[in-house]
Amino acid sequence: MVEDRTYLLTRVFSSSRLSESKWPYMYPQGQDDSSESKLRNGKRALEDDDDEVRQSKSLKSMGLINGSNGEEQSDSNNNGDGDSLINDIGRDNSISCLIRCSRSDYGSIASVNRSFRSLVKSGEIYRLRRQSQIVEHWVYFSCQLLEWVAFNPVERRWMNLPTMPSGVTFMCGDKESLAVGTDLLVLGKDDLSSYVIYRYSLLTNSWTSGMPMNYPRCLFGSASLGEIAIFAGGCDYLGKIRDAAEMYNSELQTWTTLPKMNKPRKMCSGVFMDGKFYVIGGIGGSDSKVLTCGEEFDLETKKWTEIPEMSPPRSREMPASAEAPPLVAVVNNQLYAADHADMEVRKYDKESKKWFTLGRLPERADSVNGWGLAFRACGDRLIVIGGPKNSGGGFIELNSWIPSNDRSPPLWTLLDRKHSSNFVYNCAVMGC
DSSP, X not given: OHHHHHHHHHXXXXXXXXXGXXXXXXXXXXXXXXXXXXXXXXXXXXXXXXXXXXXXHHHHHHTSOOSSSHHHHHHHHHHXXXXXXXXXXXXXXXXXXXXXXXXXXXXXXXXXXXXXXXXXXXXXXXXXXXXXXXXXXXXXXXXXXXXXXXXXXXXXXXXXXXXXXXXXXXXXXXXXXXXXXXXXXXXXXXXXXXXXXXXXXTTTTEEEEOOOOSSOOBSOEEEXXXXXXXXXXXXXXXXXXXXXXXXXXXXXXXXXEEOOOSSOXXXXXXXXXXXEEEEEOOEETTTTEEOOOEEEEETTTTXXXXXXXXXXXXXXXXXXXXXXXXXXXXXXXXXXXXXXXXXXXXXXXXXXXXXXXXXXXXXOOOXXXXXXXXXXXXXXXXXXXXXXXSSSSOEEEEEEEOOOSSXXXXXXXXXXEEEOSSOOOEEEEEEO
């Protein structure tokens, strides 16, 4: 019966799903919300009276609501079995249905009544999804200084995020980004000596100031796993290369200092693989030389272990500071790399600890020494986002490939194109 309810839920909410132009308004604001300014970019009324009536009838036929409207049902729930959510099947079965709905449906689900809205906006539904290992990955990227878009690769739909608030220095400076839990973190400099973090929350569709690091820095390697993320290495505002590492908890919004790495490094990359964190490549030492090693951090023992030659090989000689950090990604606990110079995809053999070539990158994977090219894991697929080398016109392409366990060459699928006068400044994948 739960499976049938899930199917019906999907049908109801998919039928009223918002078009691309209306997706920014998929975060309804309830009467009990107190901060209008936080949600001014996300609120919406129901699309029109006819849509409201059609959806209401569908929900009533499923037993989600009764009476004349959802809010009356919410009020009655508060006086009675307020946690049952879907009538007749109880809270546990209700949640079992709801966590299997697409993230795209949660705006409509939150508009049913206060109980549903609280389930979505409190983040509880995402915690329950994570506990049940139900994850849906969306790609977030920026091709404009303060503008971000989200892309759902399954439904191939777009959503515009609210414009980031910032000062001029942050807007024009280099920025780094990472998605963790239901947060998107964008890190950069607010002035010559001050590092700041802006946090986009999926729950409120708004930007706020994030909690600062214990050791603020830039050019670090980072990766996320569920609600946690690790940031390793980087350099401080004086330019000193650091061996510091910190863990961020998105639910608590706290930073925890971790043991130091074996080697200070900057312009490195980070991944999670087999439940462990890896920092790969970068620049280190007093002479700022290229590091070919990586380091493994065991979350249980809290120890770092150096791994020789873990960084993907470089195809040509150039100043270390001119090249982008290693373009690496992990799919199904397998490590892949993009060689921007030779336009190839490589895979890391964990047993032999060597890299081998699989095949070609998509044709439109242009970059400037690796800058402007996004190479990311997105669930069980690799995503490559490439755009024009020079500003002034053109478009970016999103290509996808689902790797197999053998050494088969990549077969790229074009997911979508988007007009853009710039290449990709920042990119992150949010799985929740």
